[in-house]
Amino acid sequence: MNYRKLTETEIARLQLQLCRADNWADIEVVEDFTPEFFRNVKFTGKNQLGKFGEEITLAGGVKAHTGIYDAWIHNCSIGNNVLIHTIRDYVANYTIEDNAIIFDVKLLAVDGESSFGNGISVETISEAGNRSVMIYDKLSAQLAYILALYRHRPQLIDNIEKMITAYSNQVKSSRGTICSGARIYRCDTILNVKIGKKAHIEGARLIKNGTVNSEAADPVYIGDGCHMQNFIICSGSKVNNATLVSNCFIGQGCILDKHYSADNSLFFANCQGLHGEACSIFAGPFTVTHHKSTLLIAGMFSFLNAGSGSNQSNHMYKLGPIHQGFVERGSKTASDSYVLWPAKIGAFTLISGRHYSHCDTSELPFSYLIEHKDVSYLSPAVNLRSIGTIRDSQKWPKRDVRKSENLLDCINYNLLSPFTVERMIQGRNLLLTMREKDETCAIYQYQGVEIEARILSRGIRLYENAIWKFLGxxxxxxxxxxxxxxxxxxxxxxxxxxxxxxxxxxxxISGMICPSSVLNDLLNDIESGKESSLENISAEFKRMHHNYYNYEWTWAYDTLSQWYGKKPDSFTPEDIIAVVKKWLTAVLNIDHWLYEDAQKEFALTQQIGFGIDGDEEAQRKDFENVRGSMETDDSVLTIKKHMEAKEALGKRIINMVKEANGLS
Incomplete structure (x- = not known):
């Protein structure tokens, strides 16, 4: 943009409108600048001004002309058709792009050089900082996972941190940016903050040392009473209603609201935190907590639904905190659940009650972890027959609200994958070994939990069905x-x-499922210095994610060879028919169990409180009008359709094989 000096006539007009400057020669303007829309403005330092020729509409239909009114502007470059109105202290050291609005703000400034939150170390998982993750504008859940958990490879961590430091130095500046279309209303202090396109910040009390990576297609919203320090927030995310954020990375499509408090935590795609508290957590995609009394602390989670009063801690340390817990993908915590860290909970596990035994159930996914009289009991695989598990796996992709063209986190939504099926195979083998060692045992002990004999046998059967379902x-x-x-x-x-x-x-890897060998190839390249670009690392993660199904068949091929006793590329038509029949039996078994579980939702005991002032018929009708009926429920209908479709598919494949090979 070409600038010129103010004319004497323009200076006189500005002075007439109560504007003043330390040195009018330090102000540059665009060629078609007009001074009409400046009132009571103080200019200090060097400033550049665009043109102000448009009228805009504010909330409530109020019309306002772009311009600067009642403000102190210091060392700023202001674009076209910007509205700056009622600045209680001053605006200093900012480039303010076209069509931005800054209305009723106390202080907006950059003080010295700032990296705007880039390069901050977040003490995630370990409160002592031993798993700190350096954050930057484009941090993904996958790279953060490596930084937090691959401490056994110090050279790898050092090389990645050097890349992030270089990026932080690259964006370091003594001048901030308010990007085009941003809206800032009724805020107090905004210090050392870079604000992206069409961001909407309204009523915030303190925003300090951070980056608001808003995008025109997916704006960021920061609302009333919020305090945010040392942070990065990404596109499509919302922080509102007196939420407190300190030393945090907030990924794409997240919501932190209703007085939530988050300290030294990482939140990745589509996380939600309402009412409660997070301290040193690694919240992988879809970590959700909506309850005032819920504390998530010093743990790693993903696809989590945290119930009210959920808590984790370790108050028994003597040499400093050793909080560290891992709750693998898809788990739920029931109301008032408690886990004493350190512990590791297997994927898709329901946690109910209070658990003090430092349990490790990672090889027994899809389980119930329940407590009775301070004893932790495990029901392996029982979640495979829960309709809620299926409903959760179906809802997550529908609740992905990210709109950016550049999705930072790679997310695999598959319920059954080599990751979970591998764990089920290990779990089945484990349960078989336990039973073979002592077939007369009533209760088996394992890694801090107890498993009843009858439940152990059921778990073996459930795992076998799920494994054959996946392989088929x-x-x-x-x-x-x-x-x-x-x-x-x-x-x-x-x-x-x-x-x-x-x-x-x-x-x-916090939402992305991939072979360990493929991941290690990338990590070896980073460790050796062969790969030294954050952009290329991100692209490699996306390539792995894109190739998931190619990798999956290789793993399934190997596993099918073991389970069927023959390599698939030497299968005869008869082998195909046999495997498809095993698959169909497994699929229909699981669907029948899901159907039976769904029926429980419509039992008479679930209808208590319906038709409150009527008879039994009123109760039934009220329940159906509120909850629906078994015959019309979407989840139930989905199961029925799934059974019909899979049965038809199995018959079709078998018939195709028979016809092609002349089998009867």
Whole structure:
């Protein structure tokens, strides 16, 4: 943009409108600048001004002309059609882009050089700071996971931190930016903050040392009474209603609201924190807590639903805090649940009661962890027959509110994946071994929990059904890729593995599921210095995420070889039919269990309090009008349709194989 000096006529007009400057020569303006819309403005330092030719509409239909009114402006570059009105202290050292509004603000300034929250170390998981994560504008859940948990590879951590430090130094400046279309109303102090496009900040009390990475397509909102210090907040996120944030990274599509308090914590895509408190947590995607009395502390979570009064702690340390807990994806905590850290809870586990035994149930996913008289009991695999588990897995993708073209976090929503199925295989083997050692035992002890014999046997059966369901799903997905007749030659051709990537152990990197070997290839490159770009690291994570299904078939191939006793690329048509039948039996078994679980929601005991002043018929009708009926419930209908569809699919595959190979 080309600037010129003010003319004598323009200076005289500004002075007539009670404007003043230490040195009028230090003010530059665009060629078509007009001085009409400046009232009671004090200019100090060097300033640049755009044109102010538009009228805008504020809340309530109030019309206001762009310009600067009742303000002290120091060392600022102000774009076109900006409205700055009623600045109680001053605006200093900012570039304010086109169409921004700053209305009734006490202080807006950059004081010295700032990295605007980039490079801050967040003491996540360990309150002592031993797992600190350096944050920056484009931090993903995946990179943060590596920084927090791969401390056994110090050179890797050091190299990543050097990249983040370099980025922080690159964005360091003594001048802040208010990007185009931003709205700032009725705020007190905003100090050393960079504010992105179309951000809406209204009524905040203190915003200090941070970046608001708002985007035009997905703005950030910060509302009344909020205090935020040492932070980065990403597109589509909302912080409101006197929420307190200190030393935090808030990812895309998050909500922190209703007096929530968050300290030294990381929140990734679509997290929600209302009423309660977070201290040193790593909140992976879809970590949700809505209750005033809930404390999440010193733990790692993802896809979590925290019930009211949930808490974790360790008050028994003597050499400093050793808080550290891991609750793997998809778990829930019931009201007033408590876990004494350190502990590790397996994926998709329901935690109920109070647990003091430092349990590790990571090899027994989809379980109930319940307490009776201070004893922790585990029901392995029982969550596989819970309709709530299925409902949760279906709701998460629908609740992904991110709109950015650049999604920072890679999220895999699959309920059954090599990560969870691998754990189920380990869990099944573990339960079989326990039973074989002592078949007369009534209660088995394992890693701080007790498992009743009858529940152990049921867990084996549930795991086996889920494993065959997954293996059959993967096999059928491969077969459906064929555009030819499924004769023996085509079957063996299409079931071949084209790459070894996917074999072996899999990991859940805070929402992204991938083979450990593929991840380690990237980490080795970072560690050796071969990979030294944050952008390339992000791109590699996205490449892994994109290749999930290719990796999955390699893993399923290996596992199917073990479970069926034959490599899939040597399967005969008869083998295909046998595996599909096993798959169909497993799928229908699980769906029947889910259907039975759903029926419980419509039992008479669930209708207490309905039709409160009527007879039994009124109770039934009131319940149906409020909750619906078994015949019309969406989840129940989905199960029915799923059973019908899978049964039809199984028959279709079997018939195709029979026809192609002349089998009766």
């Amino acid at each position: 799903n993967s096999l059928i997905t491969q077969l459906e890729k064929s555009t030819k007749s499924l004769d023996k030659k085509e079957i063996q051709s299409i079931l071949k593995v084209t790459s070894p990537e996917g074999s072996g152990k899999w990991v859940d």
